[in-house]
Amino acid sequence: MTATNHAESAAAAWTRKHLLGLEELSAEEITAILDTAESFAEVSTRSRKKVPALQGRIVFNLFFENSTRTRTSFSLAAKRLSADTQDFTASASSLSKGESFIDTARNIEAMGADIMVIRHPTPGTPHLLAQHVDCAIINAGDGAHEHPTQALLDLMTIRRARGRIEGLTVCLLGDIAHSRVARSNIHALKKLGAHVILCGPPTLVPRGWERFGCEVVHQLDEVLPRCDVMNVLRIQFERQQRGLFPSVSEYSQFYMMTQDRIRLGKPDLLLLAPGPINRGVELTPEVADGPNSAILDQVANGLAIRMAVLYLLSGRIDAGSRHRD
Numbered sequence: 001m002t003a004t005n006h007a008e009s010a011a012a013a014w015t016r017k018h019l020l021g022l023e024e025l026s027a028e029e030i031t032a033i034l035d036t037a038e039s040f041a042e043v044s045t046r047s048r049k050k051v052p053a054l055q056g057r058i059v060f061n062l063f064f065e066n067s068t069r070t071r072t073s074f075s076l077a078a079k080r081l082s083a084d085t086q087d088f089t090a091s092a093s094s095l096s097k098g099e100s101f102i103d104t105a106r107n108i109e110a111m112g113a114d115i116m117v118i119r120h121p122t123p124g125t126p127h128l129l130a131q132h133v134d135c136a137i138i139n140a141g142d143g144a145h146e147h148p149t150q151a152l153l154d155l156m157t158i159r160r161a162r163g164r165i166e167g168l169t170v171c172l173l174g175d176i177a178h179s180r181v182a183r184s185n186i187h188a189l190k191k192l193g194a195h196v197i198l199c200g201p202p203t204l205v206p207r208g209w210e211r212f213g214c215e216v217v218h219q220l221d222e223v224l225p226r227c228d229v230m231n232v233l234r235i236q237f238e239r240q241q242r243g244l245f246p247s248v249s250e251y252s253q254f255y256m257m258t259q260d261r262i263r264l265g266k267p268d269l270l271l272l273a274p275g276p277i278n279r280g281v282e283l284t285p286e287v288a289d290g291p292n293s294a295i296l297d298q299v300a301n302g303l304a305i306r307m308a309v310l311y312l313l314s315g316r317i318d319a320g321s322r323h324r325d
């Protein structure tokens with residue numbers, strides 16, 4: 001079966017209209033996205049990287065928060081699938097004149113949008129949008145709730161490097177409490193059979209997170225030798241209501257990934273970071289650019305994941321009553 005045929009059969013079996021989060025997806029659905037992304041990664045190696053799958057479709061990027069990776073890779077993914085794309089910039093829109101969020105979305109839909117990709121600081125905004133417009137909605141990050149395509153690209157990077165997810169020990173390090181990336185990773189990794197460790201200071205990794213079936217640890221140096229993957233999360237200063245650790249330098253002393261800490265881990269420890277990274281806070285430059293780092297592989301895989309998600313959802317646009325959600 002060719003890569004394109006594989007994507008076509010995955011699309012034929014796909015039943016969801018929206019991608020709002022990974023909590024509601026099954027292991028089979030997550031695997032179908034990862035497999036479809038592999039097909040599109042193969043397309044990206046061809047001399048002609050564009051396929052006509054979304055020709056005639058319109059994809060709107062609605063970003064109410066800043067973004068480098070997610071916004072540009074969704075835009076490029078849609079272009080590679082031959083869709084028309086349009087970026088919406090909230091700060092330059094009529095929202096500043098008092099137009100409501102829902103009215104804004106309905107006006108964009110009236111221009112023929114088929115898919116809306118939305119990032120918003122308020123958790124649940126993509127879900128609200130899905131109730132008020134008929135287009136397919138993709139959550140590109142809603143507050144501290146979920147960031148499904150980031151977790152999918154993390155899993156794709158792990159699976160490409162290790163050949164599997166099941167049975168691996170994956171540590172999510174740092175600011176778990178404010179991280180949508182952590183939530184989406186936990187849902188997906190647990191469903192695919194990984195052991196998930198959450199590590200950070202008690203104020204950023206409260207005990208309650210054990211309810212997700214994760215191990216909660218506060219001493220990084222104790223847990224490092226057991227890990228196959230270390231996913232280093234950014235300190236979300238913008239989402240913290242108050243200082244949750246004494247100082248940045250104290251945080252770095254206990255939780256920054258350094259060369260010494262890399263040596264404490266397995267030789268093939270896979271180091272991920274969703275970005276943006278703060279060199280010298282969460283990881284040193286040598287570690288970020290070192291042989292264990294797959295940070296730029298994550299970015300490359302993100303394009304394939306976003307092509308896969310756009311492709312799978314676009315197959316449901318004309319399906320009407322067959323929509324499952």
Ligand code: CP
Nearest residue numbers: 067068069070274275
């Ligand atoms: N990882 C991630 O979501 O990066 P951006 O904020 O740059 O999109």
